[in-house]
Amino acid sequence: MTDYKTPALTVDVVIFCLREQRLQTLLIKRGVEPYSGKWAIPGGYVRYGEDIDAAALRELGEETGVHNIYLEQLYTFGAPDRDPRGHTVTVTYFALIPDENITIEAGTDATDAAWHVLDELPDVAFDHKEIIGYAHERLRYKLEYTSAGFKLLPREFTLTELQTAYEIVLGEKLDKRNFRRRLLEADVLEKTGQYRSGGEGRPAMLYRYHAKADPQVKARRLYP
Amino acid sequence: MTDYKTPALTVDVVIFCLREQRLQTLLIKRGVEPYSGKWAIPGGYVRYGEDIDAAALRELGEETGVHNIYLEQLYTFGAPDRDPRGHTVTVTYFALIPDENITIEAGTDATDAAWHVLDELPDVAFDHKEIIGYAHERLRYKLEYTSAGFKLLPREFTLTELQTAYEIVLGEKLDKRNFRRRLLEADVLEKTGQYRSGGEGRPAMLYRYHAKADPQVKARRLYP
DNA sequence: CTTCATTAACGTCATTTGTACACAAAGTAT
DNA sequence: ATACTTTGTGTACAAATGACGTTAATGAAG
Incomplete structure (x- = not known):
């Protein structure tokens, strides 16, 4: 192998979570x-010999305990001046996680790890603002045309909780009956048979995700 | 900057073109x-200090004259064993070009460059079969829900030519009137005012692309 | 125990969008 | 001039979408 000097290679992960009714992302x-x-x-950094997806998972675990x-x-960002240490290309990932028993632990390179509300972000390093923006756009787009929203919720959830998740991400109110019809027709949810008691009002049926044919994307074709 | 040994970084480009009524891709x-x-x-290889998009364009020019x-x-592919020379991560691109005055010239590392019909591909090196497959899927998807098909045609074209392009890529016949209605409503085409004479039959109006508001993606939202 | 407040669950109808389909107009070839 | 080929256009029907209000199940308050 001819030994050109190549750019350094990193992975970066934008993690989304719903906490306190707001969309948040994890920063270190x-x-x-x-x-x-x-x-x-x-x-x-991606280690030599390490798959990039695996590297993303590893870094995430090391730095956040997730x-x-x-x-x-x-997306992969590769502008030569995006890292002052030298040309560094980064393969970015995005993830949705439920807000439950997640222990965030700051790792080696980080003095702290914390959730930040997405539209009240602090100044961030590198071109990470752009990356987060890109990820946010992708998330909105994803929820607009797929039923992936359940990934932001615990394993079992009510339809109202799911709808609220969609509303928070999309930033608009949705019609309850139409929402339910859509998601149930998508055929990725199944009743657990149990109800969520506790709160006020009539108890809600609990659902869980169950991909029978895992269509995931439910995009509409422009041509028949 | 800590000097980890990082994987090598390359760019690869899948170019699509319609030639002789078939979807073809350029291989070297x-x-x-x-x-x-x-x-x-x-x-x-991406050169140190070189933007990755620029690297893709440069390699394309060097190897093919395009x-x-x-x-x-x-997409970015990063399995550690995808290149026998050592761990090499590749950022892939895809491109649509019209079949007109394109001079293909084999460059330094290539003994030859030629178009290949997409469903009659030879054995290809590395994981390039997978990459081409992925690009093909993306192309189909793109034409299903955008009006990007004109990128496969010369600057001026008739609606029938455009429809044929869509039919070849999507692999199915489309209804003429519905196709026209859709594409004209998308509001990205404008009449040139000229007609294509020459062939048999009634001369067809020539159109060209003209993005007034460049919406490109015309995806439908799942929620109002 | 009754009443009230709160949330869940559900179906219909008007509107919009998608799909199928046929014929006249404008040329060219003979 | 006639036959042939290709372009260009509209409508009726089916399907999907979007707006909308009432009843059912529970907990809290009196």
Whole structure:
């Protein structure tokens, strides 16, 4: 193999979660230069011989203690000046996780890890603002035409909870009956047979995700 | 910057073109090991300090003589064993070009460059079969819900030519009136005022692309 | 225990969108 | 001039979407 000097390669992960009725993303406070003290999305160098998806999962685990989540590749950013240390190309991912028993632990390179409300972000390092923006757009788009919203909820959830998740992400109220019809017709939810008691009002049926044919994307074709 | 050994970084480009009423892609015959003598999609190493999009355009020009075309990032493949020379991550792109005055010239690393009908591909090097498949899927998807098909045609074209392009890519016949209505409503075409004479039958109005508001994607939202 | 407040569950109808389909107009070839 | 080929256009019907109000099940308050 001819040994050209190649750019460094990193992975970065934008994680979304619904907390306190707001869409939030996980940032780590950098403990080293450059941008020491600034917030950044979790990520790090891809090791030689390591699959990039695996690297994303590993970095996520190391820096935040979040394990076993579904990642989706987002985009690769490769402007030569995006990292002051030298040319660094980053493959970005995005993830949806439910807000439950997640222990965030700051890792080696990070002095802190914390959730941030998406539209009240602090100054972030590198071009991470752009990356988060891109991920946010993709998330909205995804919920507009798929039934992937349940990934933001615990394993079992009510239809109202699911609808609220959609409403928060999309930033608009949805019609309850039409929402239900759509999601039930998508055929990815199944009743658990149990009800959520506790709160006020009539108890709601609990559902869980169950892909019978895992269509996921329910985009409409422009031509028959 | 801590000097980890990072994977090598390449770019690869899948170019689509309609030639002789078939969807074709441009491959180069490799002149060096590994896979010497096999066909591969054009691409090569990203230089240190070079933007990845620029690298894709440069490699394309060097290897095929194709310049100034619109590229869209496709996906980044990073399995550690995808290149026998060592761990090499590749950022892939896809492009649509019209079949007109394109001079293909084999460049340095390639002994030959030629168009290949998409469903009669030879054995290709690396994981390029998978990449081409992925690009093909994206192309079909793109034409299903956008009006990007004109990128496969010369600057001026008739609606019948455009419809034929869609039919070839999508692999199905489309209704003439519905097709026209859809594309004209998309509001990205304008009449040139001229007609294509020459052939048999009634001369057809020539159109050209003209993005007034460049919506490009005309996807339908799942929620109001 | 009754009443009230709160949330869940459900169906219909008007409108919009999608799909199928046929014939006249404008040329060219003979 | 006649036959042939290709372009260009509208409508009726089916399907999907969007707006909308009432009853049912529970907990809280009196």
